[in-house]
Amino acid sequence: MLERLNQAMDHIEEHLDEPVDTAELARIAMTSEYHFRRMFSALAGIPLSEYVRRRRLTLAGAEVLAGRRTLLDVAVRYGYGSGEAFARAFRAMHGVGPGEARRTGAALHSQPRMSFRLIVEGRSSMRYRVVEKDGFRLVGRGTRVPLVYEGMNPAIVEFVKSIGRETLERWEACASGEPGGVLAVVGNHSAQDAEGTELDYFHGVTSDEDVPGASESLDVAPGTWAVFESSGEFPLAVQYLWRDVYTQWFPSNPYRSRPGPSLSRTRVSQDGTHADAELWIPVVRAGD
Structure with missing residues (x-):
């Protein structure tokens, strides 16, 4: 199960600039959409949608600092329909707006890519x-x-x-x-x-x-x-x-x-x- 969950995590990473396809993630993990969401939340400590949002804003932050795309292009690439919506989400995660971050080279927050592994502690049985x-x-x-x-x-x-x-x-x-x-x-x-x-x-x-x-x-x-x-x-x-x-x-x-x-x-x-x-x-x- 953990191997398939990690394959689903790879799929998320490869499609961060697309809408989340929970049905496909559940298919990769060989389970139902309902169980996949519950499993992910329990393992990761945050809902799937929140993890994807943070990963997108992490990559968007890197692109904002790089300066190769316009801020609107970055916003659209990561699923935001307007510069205003992107700016609000960006500030909520990074504590600074994208325009200011680009001008000043501000330090930004990062959501690391997740993978799952099983740790066998052996201290107690369930x-x-x-x-x-x-x-x-x-x-x-x-x-x-x-x-x-x-x-x-x-x-x-x-x-x-x-x-x-x-x-x-x-x-x-x-x-x-x-x-x-x-x-x-x-x-x-x-x-x-x-x-x-x-x-x-x-x-x-x-x-x-x-x-x-x-x-x-x-x-x-x-x-x-x-x-x-x-x-x-x-x-x-x-x-x-x-x-x-x-x-x-x-x-x-x-x-x-x-x-x-x-x-x-x-x-x-x-x-x-x-x-x-x-x-x-x-x-x-x-x-x-």
Whole structure:
């Protein structure tokens, strides 16, 4: 899988002056477009679109300093329809406009070309199981929150506080079946999402009954789920589990992610420093 991802990276590099063809990249990597975007984001730490934008502006910066093409020619070559749009993007990345950069020979920022390799650390094994599950119903409450890739998400913290400890304890007592316990559910997360993008967030439990204080419900379709477990520092245990699933498990197993909500259950220690995490990701066997 990593070899094919690197072939896709070569393709990106060879076509930076053309629109991104995600379907072709997925074909090279022998996976779906959805899974390719999720895989890339997990491995690279940024969405595919952001990486391509930075690479284009890196090459554009070199051409601006070289002075062989007009600024408009450089803008058009790298996909900008006007000099103004190019100038805004250029300044956002480099901290200086293209005209000033050319006049003064300013120092610019660079996005290095990426390639992927697998590092086998051998410090711990990943605990997982694959579950075929009928459709189920989640009940609880939902909101919109900004995406935070690392560290606490203040919007989620405040939302969970607003539900209240007693209500959450009642929900947990009413939970039935798997996934068990109180769950954090992200329904529309895309690998293209940049930090700060608003996501649909749902907090609730699996139950076919009415649950006190649960004002909303979410029906989840039947399908296959990969279920992962991890323990460690909170909140990094959960966030690193997401990373490890995409950087270690998917490249080594015959599955790819599919559209659907991702579910996580986290039990935090009394002092708030340690967590036991369980993560449910919707998957399909590669080739299906």
